Amino acid sequence: MGVLEIGLLYLGAALLLLFSGMPIAFALGGVALAFMFFFMPSSNLENIAETLYSELNNFTLLTIPLFILMGAAIGKTRAAADLYEAAHRWLYKLPGSLGVANVFGCSVFAAMCGSSPATCAAMGGMGIPEMRKRGYSEELATGLIAAGGTLGILIPPSLTLIIYGIITEQSIGKLFIAGVIPGILLAVIFALWVMFAAWREKQAARAGRAASELLKAEFFTWRQRLETLPRLLPFVVLIAVVMVALYDGWGTPSEVAGVGAAGSLLLVTAIYGVWRWRDLKEILLGTARESCMIMMIIAMAFLFTYVMSYLHITQSMAQWLVGLGLSKWAYLFWVNVLLLVLGCFLPPVAIILMVTPVIMPGILAAGFDPIWFGIVLTINMEMGLITPPVGLNLFVINGIAPDIGFRQIMRGVMPFIVIMGLYIVLLALFPEIVMWLPDQSK
Amino acid sequence: AQAPKVLKISHQFPGGSIDEGDFRDRMVRKFAAEVEKRTNGQLKFEIYPASSLVKPVEQWGAMANGSLDLSLYPLAYAGGRVPELNIGLMPALVTSYEQGLRWKDAPIGKELVRIVEEKGVKILTWVWQAGGIASRGKPIVGPDDVKGLKFRGGSKEMDMMLKAAGASPTNVPSSEIYNAMQSGVLDAALTSSTSLISFRLHEHAKHVTTARDKTFWFMFEPILMSKASFDKLTPEQQKIVMEVGASLEKFGMESARADDQKLAEVYKQAGDAVHDMNEAAFAKWRDIARASAWKDFEEKVPNGKKLLEMAVSVK
Amino acid sequence: MAARLLWRAFARKLAALNLWMGYAAGLLVAVSAVVLTAEVLLRYFLGSPSDWALELCIYMLIASTFVSTAYTLAAKGHVNIDIVDHLMSGTANRWRMLLADLGSAGLCGFVAVNAWRLTAVALNEGWVSNSTWGPKLWIPFAFIALGMTLLALQYLVQIVDARLAPMLAGGRHGRA
Ligand code: NA
Ligand code: NA
Numbered sequence: 001m002g003v004l005e006i007g008l009l010y011l012g013a014a015l016l017l018l019f020s021g022m023p024i025a026f027a028l029g030g031v032a033l034a035f036m037f038f039f040m041p042s043s044n045l046e047n048i049a050e051t052l053y054s055e056l057n058n059f060t061l062l063t064i065p066l067f068i069l070m071g072a073a074i075g076k077t078r079a080a081a082d083l084y085e086a087a088h089r090w091l092y093k094l095p096g097s098l099g100v101a102n103v104f105g106c107s108v109f110a111a112m113c114g115s116s117p118a119t120c121a122a123m124g125g126m127g128i129p130e131m132r133k134r135g136y137s138e139e140l141a142t143g144l145i146a147a148g149g150t151l152g153i154l155i156p157p158s159l160t161l162i163i164y165g166i167i168t169e170q171s172i173g174k175l176f177i178a179g180v181i182p183g184i185l186l187a188v189i190f191a192l193w194v195m196f197a198a199w200r201e202k203q204a205a206r207a208g209r210a211a212s213e214l215l216k217a218e219f220f221t222w223r224q225r226l227e228t229l230p231r232l233l234p235f236v237v238l239i240a241v242v243m244v245a246l247y248d249g250w251g252t253p254s255e256v257a258g259v260g261a262a263g264s265l266l267l268v269t270a271i272y273g274v275w276r277w278r279d280l281k282e283i284l285l286g287t288a289r290e291s292c293m294i295m296m297i298i299a300m301a302f303l304f305t306y307v308m309s310y311l312h313i314t315q316s317m318a319q320w321l322v323g324l325g326l327s328k329w330a331y332l333f334w335v336n337v338l339l340l341v342l343g344c345f346l347p348p349v350a351i352i353l354m355v356t357p358v359i360m361p362g363i364l365a366a367g368f369d370p371i372w373f374g375i376v377l378t379i380n381m382e383m384g385l386i387t388p389p390v391g392l393n394l395f396v397i398n399g400i401a402p403d404i405g406f407r408q409i410m411r412g413v414m415p416f417i418v419i420m421g422l423y424i425v426l427l428a429l430f431p432e433i434v435m436w437l438p439d440q441s442k
Numbered sequence: 443a444q445a446p447k448v449l450k451i452s453h454q455f456p457g458g459s460i461d462e463g464d465f466r467d468r469m470v471r472k473f474a475a476e477v478e479k480r481t482n483g484q485l486k487f488e489i490y491p492a493s494s495l496v497k498p499v500e501q502w503g504a505m506a507n508g509s510l511d512l513s514l515y516p517l518a519y520a521g522g523r524v525p526e527l528n529i530g531l532m533p534a535l536v537t538s539y540e541q542g543l544r545w546k547d548a549p550i551g552k553e554l555v556r557i558v559e560e561k562g563v564k565i566l567t568w569v570w571q572a573g574g575i576a577s578r579g580k581p582i583v584g585p586d587d588v589k590g591l592k593f594r595g596g597s598k599e600m601d602m603m604l605k606a607a608g609a610s611p612t613n614v615p616s617s618e619i620y621n622a623m624q625s626g627v628l629d630a631a632l633t634s635s636t637s638l639i640s641f642r643l644h645e646h647a648k649h650v651t652t653a654r655d656k657t658f659w660f661m662f663e664p665i666l667m668s669k670a671s672f673d674k675l676t677p678e679q680q681k682i683v684m685e686v687g688a689s690l691e692k693f694g695m696e697s698a699r700a701d702d703q704k705l706a707e708v709y710k711q712a713g714d715a716v717h718d719m720n721e722a723a724f725a726k727w728r729d730i731a732r733a734s735a736w737k738d739f740e741e742k743v744p745n746g747k748k749l750l751e752m753a754v755s756v757k
Numbered sequence: 758m759a760a761r762l763l764w765r766a767f768a769r770k771l772a773a774l775n776l777w778m779g780y781a782a783g784l785l786v787a788v789s790a791v792v793l794t795a796e797v798l799l800r801y802f803l804g805s806p807s808d809w810a811l812e813l814c815i816y817m818l819i820a821s822t823f824v825s826t827a828y829t830l831a832a833k834g835h836v837n838i839d840i841v842d843h844l845m846s847g848t849a850n851r852w853r854m855l856l857a858d859l860g861s862a863g864l865c866g867f868v869a870v871n872a873w874r875l876t877a878v879a880l881n882e883g884w885v886s887n888s889t890w891g892p893k894l895w896i897p898f899a900f901i902a903l904g905m906t907l908l909a910l911q912y913l914v915q916i917v918d919a920r921l922a923p924m925l926a927g928g929r930h931g932r933a
Contacts, residue, residue, distance in 0.1 A: 021842070021854055023835030026861040033864055043509035043670075049872035049901055054497040056819050057897075059615040059811055065786040065818060066793070169492075169617045249625020251797045252618045254811070258793025265787060284783025288825040289834035291786060295822040296835065309495050310450070312488055345838060357494070389840045499887070522887035522894065590804055601808060601889045611889065612806045627800075 007313040010035060014304070024350050025293070029300035032307045040310060048303070055302035056295065059254055060166050064114075064298075065291035066257035067157045071113030072286040073264040076279055077272040079235055080122040083108055084130075086228035089220040096198025097218075098134055099144050100191045102127040106148030107155060107187040111239050112264075114157040115290070116385050120149025120396045128401050134216075137201055138404045143412025144194050146393045147420075148187070150382035153348065155183035156246070157257065159294065160348045160381050164374045167356045172253040176246050178371050178438045179378065185433060186379070186423055193419060234267050294349055301353035309357070318361045328366040329428070335359050336380055336424060343384020347392060351381065375434045376424055383420045386413040446486045449511040449671060454498040456640055457491025464636060465697035466569075466663065467491050469690055470514050473567070473665060476686045481679055487512075506562040508670030514569070516663045517558075518597060525743045526557050530662035533603040533735050534728035535753055539695050542570035542660055546691075550752035564672050566687030567665035569694040572653035572702055576643040577630035578623060581715060582651050584723040585730050591629040594619060599735040600632055600659070603727070606734035616641070623647060632659060635698070635705040644712035651717045653702045656724035658731060665690070768914045775828040775907060782825030789814040809890035816897045823904025827911035855920040862912035865905050872902035 001009075013034065017027035036044045087101035087108075094100050106123045113119055124145040131141035153160040156176035165172040242260040246253065265283075268274040274283075308314045326334065338359070342351045356377075363373050385393045388410055397409055427433055451474060455464045460471040467489075474487035490496075496504045496513075502520035504510035518531035529535070529550075536542045545551040546568045555565055575582045582588055589608035595601035601611035609630075614622045616637075622628040623646040631643060635653060644650070653659065665687055672680060706716045719727075740747040796810040829835055842850060878884075879895040886892050 017860070018838055019841050020857045020860070021837055021839060022857040022861050023830075023837045025835060026864050027837075029868075030860050030864045033867065041509060043504075043507045046871070047504060047507060047509055048868060049875045049898065050500060050503055052868070052872075053819070053875075053897065053901060054500040056822065057497075057815060059613070059815065060617070062789065062793075062811075062814055062818055065821065066790055069783075069786050069790060165617070171617060171621050173618070173621045249621055249627055250801065251627055251793075252614060252622065254814075255793050255797050258790045258814075259797055261787070261790035262794040265790065281780060284787070285779050285828075285832070286783075287786050288779045288782035288821065289829050289832055292782065292822055292825045292829040293834050293836060295818075296826055296829075299822070306495070309490065314494075315488070345840075347836060390838055392836075519887065522885045522891070523882065528887075592800065592804065592806060598887055598889050598891070605808075605889070610800075610804060610806050611808050612800075613808065613811045613888075 003312050003316045006035075006039060006311055007308075007316065010308065010311070010313060018346070023296075024347065025296035025300040028297070028304040028350070028354075032300070032303035035307050035311070040307070044310070051303060051306060052299050055299055058166065059252065060162065060172060061295070061298065062254040063157075063162045063172060063257045064159055064294055065287065066254065066261040067114035067159065067162075068291045068294075069261040069283070069287045070157075070257070070264045071115055071118050072283045072290070073261070073268045073274075074109075074112050074235065075118055075122050075286075076274050076283050077268050078231075079112070079272075080105070080109060081126050082228065082231045083235075084123065084126045086225075086232055089225045089228055092218050092220055094195060095202070096195040098127075098131055099136065099140065099194035099198050102131065102144060103148045103187055103191045103194055106145070107151050107184070108235075108239075110149075110151040110153075110155040110183070111243075112235060113152055114159040114162070116150045116152035116382065117392045117396045119152035120145060120393045121400065123149065124397055124400045128397070132401075135201075135205065136198070137412075138401075138408045139412035140194070140197050140201065141412070142397050142401060142404055142409045143414070143416055144190065146386045146391075146397050146409065146413050147190060147416030149393050149396070150385045150420075151183055151187055153385075154179050154186065154375070154378050154382060156180060157242070157260070158378065160352065160378050161374060162253070163298065163349055163352050164356065164377060167352060168360055168370055168374070170370050170374060173246050173249065174371055174438050175374050176253065178375055178434050180243075181437050182375050182379070182427065182434055186420070189419060189423065190416065193415060197415070234271050238263050238267060297347075297349050298353060301350060304354060305357055314357050317358045321359065321362050322365060328368075331362055331366055332368065332376075332428065335363070336376070339377065339380040340383060340387070343381060344387045345390050346384075347390075348378075348381035348384060351384070352377070369431065369435060371438060372427070372431050372434045376427055379420055379424055379427070383417050386417060444484065446483050447675075448486045448488055450488050450490065450495065451512040451514075452490040452493070452495045452501055452504075452510055453514040454493045454501075455491060455514070455636075457489075457494075464640065465694070465701065466514050466571075466636065469567070469569070469694055469697070470512075470665065472693065473686055473690055476689070477682055480682045480686065485675075485679060485683075502563070505666060505668040508562070508668050510668060511671040512566075512665060512667045514663060514665050516661055517554075517666075518599070518661065521598065524557065524561055525739075526554075526745070526749060528599055528739060528743070529554075529749050529753060531597050531660075532599050532739065532750075532753075533731040534658035534724065535731070535736075535750070536570060536660035536662075537656070537724075539570055539572070539660075539699060541756055542662070543568055543691060543695060544756050545662075545753070548752070548756045550749065550756060553749065553752060558666070559669060562669045564667045564669050565664045566667050566683060567690050567694065568688075569663050569665065569691065569698070571634045571636070571661050571663055571694075571698045572657045573632060573634040573659035573661065574638055574653050574657060574702070574705055575630055575632050575651040576623070576638055576647035576709075577649045577651075578626070578647055579629055581649040581717045582630055583717055583719055585726050588630070592627065594622075594628050594631040594633075596631075596633050599739070602735040602738055603658070603731045604632075606730050607727075619643065620646070634659075634661060635701040638705055639701065639708050644709045644714055647709065647714055649715045649717060650705065650709040651719055652706045653719075654706060655718040656721060657719055658724060658727040764917070768918065771827075771907075771910055771914060772831060775831055775911060778824040778904075778907065779828035779832070782821040782828070785817040785821040789817050808888065809892075812886065812888055812890055812892065816892065816900075819897050820900040820904075823901050824907070826904050827907035830908060830911050830915070851920065851924055855916065855924070858912055858916045858920055862909055862916060865912060866909040869902055869905035869909050872898060872905055876902050 161175040501513040521528035585607035593609040800806040876898040884894040
């Protein structure tokens, strides 16, 4: 059998196992093991535990469970509610203020937590019922939380960027810095869209005869606004410390993640009074579950790519891609289409681990900056989180608001998917949006 | 005719082409091309640069059990499993490229070959590479210059000597050295001339100490072959593989030396001060190395003392 | 009957053990956070980094990942793609899940055996990490082996209790 046949067989077997219902980690490991058995010398099977160990024996991977711990600890507090309340009181004068407040609440929470579903869950629990109460359509309310939640992997810290950095040997610190401006800008664009959509709904409500909650006026005094700040201060300080530590390089990203995690544990126990075993054990178990899930995918995906590399599938595919002679932008376009399609079915971690080894040579050969591409890839992964049928954030929303139909949620996220697609085009036209901040530190 | 046999070569260095790029990658490509030519295509090679198949350290185990055929491998990486091999990156032990190359026919070389073959690996090409120091604050020539500095030694033995000289050895993954130098997590980093260039540390360093004169950093990074794979070759192929391996030693030495020179040029171009290590500074380093890394090696490795004596006796 | 009681006791004990492993895994991450913070502070204020902290944290992370994987399975924490659930009939889904579990269990069992063997080799040959600290390598290997063993056992329980039992019960129901 030639490389092409083996490659197709491998891909087919992987899809079969992935859709069989096996956990993604074990599906990837299982197909790797089977191909080692049939197509590779038996010494590879004998080495399997050592191969797994060699992948996990990596300083940079430490960053992942630490940021997960940080997110889990903060998620256990009232931080999300406080954030939400503060954003609402400060922004109430804007059209669609409540929606805008939710988008910004998501952004700030995203800055504390490396995961999108976690951001979505924390902010949605508060925001969706509130927006529905005030007359927002179910589509808009769920769509903006699902989309706002995806900012969790763009605004640093970001688990996706960590894994991308490990695979492509780019500096995690630099990737994080590069995510700041695109993350904030995307949040602003989301907010603008929400303002427009809310205004449109308000117009529709005015035209209708029924009294809508949307039309009720609200007012907050300065005192009411100011009193929200002290409760947010500890977290703002923590985020600031982590970002400054990253930007100023007090330590490697893993060390900074350690400081962030220890700091957030201290915060939630000392200030938010989360010190009972009942609360702490939730934090510990939640951290164990999520980091184990991600680390297992990383370990097993490594076996998967090892087999692809050993059987020369990766190299042949990369050569084939480069040999197509696509122009720089056509290559980027098709890469993004591929990522988008995969994003419909697979979580970001699995996609990055499986695909980057194949597409990266072409990206570099075309002259794209790997840091810039990391950000574009992440935005593409954000889209995957809200595309059906497999979109983690959609399921989170479905869990928070079980009475809202899946169809409505999907209609709600559509405009945001389009926005993100256009946003990638914008970043391609103006790469400085990504590169300006990291270039400052040169 | 028989179908060609495909052998896999892995290494951890940046990939390029046969004429351009990191000389360690070029050397592997030259080896592959020459063997393929001389065996009339009976032996073909797949080259995996930049650890794209096996992680740097684990290449040893993969060759030992036969799942990897060849590697250009810093032998001291296997020191955790075969402690004798730490001698391949012992500070201030090898004093020049020529002396390093003479190990091959000296008793120390024969002993190394024996140890390595016992573990299932063969040495094809003897390659040594020198290294230097990039630093932020002040020039580093003698041991007195490193007191209190956060220093990436990059290996166990180097860390031991640096610690004995009063530095604080710091562990930083290689992808973060650049940032660590920029931000001051690291004051100085020690590695091969080639890597000092490819890590682009000149952008943040103010000083570099090259290996043009003396250096305490010589690393043995031979082309190795799995004995299991070697034994599967025909006697004729085995002969070709050994001959081509040996024929590349001159290229290795000249390229390594050229990079020592290039290191100075690149850093100078970036506006950094370039320093060289003189005989007197080297002697001081050697005293410290003897009392720290060498001593540890003598104590911990069963025949360590004998191995060091054999190495020192190479003229 | 006795076999059934014994099996119940085994499944219960395994669940309890895995829960404790979950706590231990979370705790290991928390301890790493504290160790790294101490490392940063010591380096910043005293200029004296340690030569063991990062490596210790890596081993704690590896241990954390593997010892909690059985707990994560029990808590349905390993993500999978489940859109096929809606496309197949109930019976077909049950068979598919049974096969999927058997596949996963086979993989984990194989890795477990392989990891125990690696642990034994590392122990016999005295492998150490090639750093100044130089910890023994059989320790992280043993955590991989332990974790994968627990995971394989957890799969066994899941196969028997969640897959086979309902199918057998369903079969009896069908005949009645
Ligand atoms: Na984040
Ligand atoms: Na999706």
